[in-house]
Amino acid sequence: MKRRMNTMMMSMFGVAIIGLALAASSAQAAELIVYEGFDLTDRANGADLDGSAGGSSSIGLTGTWETTAANNMTYQSSGLSWTYEDPDVSPVGGAVNSGQTSQGYVKGGRNLPALSGSTVWGSFLTKGSALTGPGSPLGLPVGGTTLDSLYGEFCIEPKGYNSQSTIAVDATARLNATAGSSWMSVNTTYMALFKIDNINVDGADVGVSLWLMTQGQYDNLIRRGVSEDVLEAGLNSATLGTADSQLWGRVRGNYDLAPGNAVSWAAGHWLRMINNTANNAVTFDEIRLATTLGAAAVIPKPKGTVVFIR
Secondary structure (H helix, E strand, O other), X not given: OHHXXXXXXXXXXXXXXXXXHHHHHXXXXXXXXXXXXXXXXXXXXXXXXXXXXXXXXXXXXXXXXXXXXXXXXXXXXXXXXXXXXXXXXXXOOOEEEEOOOXXXXXXXXXXXXXXXXXXXXXXXXXXXXXXXXXOOOEEEEXXXXXXXXXXXXXXXXEEOOOOOOOOEEEOOOEEEOOOOOOOOOOOOOEEEEEEEOOOOOOOOEEEEXXXXXXXXXXXXXXXXXXXXXXXXXXXXXXXXXXXXXXXXXXXXXXXXXXXXXXXXXXXXXXXXXXXXXOOEEEEEEEEEEEXXXXXXXXXXXXXXXXXXXX
């Protein structure tokens, strides 16, 4: 009888452990508003992104990917490489490439879901095989009612639009990078991590922040077991530079809107990738929009502790 009870208790503990792990995984997934890893099953390598239904792991986006010109954004079957703080998450494979042509600005987008709340965290991976000259931004515009809108409601630019802005953010007016930020290096993969405050809030002080980092910098700055407030403070206080112990780039824009005005996000608005392809050959991958820094930066949640009592 005693042995049977012990067996039953161990089974219950096993169920409890599995339940805690599943709950943690579900909580992280619930904090994602949008995810696109470009694990496309409807496109061959090198095919035009236009018309694709998105990746099999895609979350939140609706409709198909649309582009502003044929073959200006193409599917790349090999995705960008990145090691996240959460050991259970890896890039799913696949990416989008926008090659160096004479087409000027090109854009590719899908439709956003409705937003609950007013703060959004986000991230994406990017790498350039050619990054030349001023006047050649690349970025991720969020919001706006048309695909062809250049910057939408907010634009996160890990490569800024002129020689003074190594990185930039844009809401009601573009703001250049913090002094000391560096230009993106060719053939280096970066994470662009960002935060947007007071979306859809009438007359609010809207804030848009961007932190640009390499893998080594991510490994030093993004840590599990630390509160989000402490992590954000660390990103804002990190010394700027190219070493693993530093942060590649940082910019913050604050926009004080008058009553009756708000920067907006609504169902059917656009999430877009933009690139001035005359100067850049660039890859986009692993796009996340989330309600928490942890979900955007892919930090594992605590899975809890089970104590055995004899």
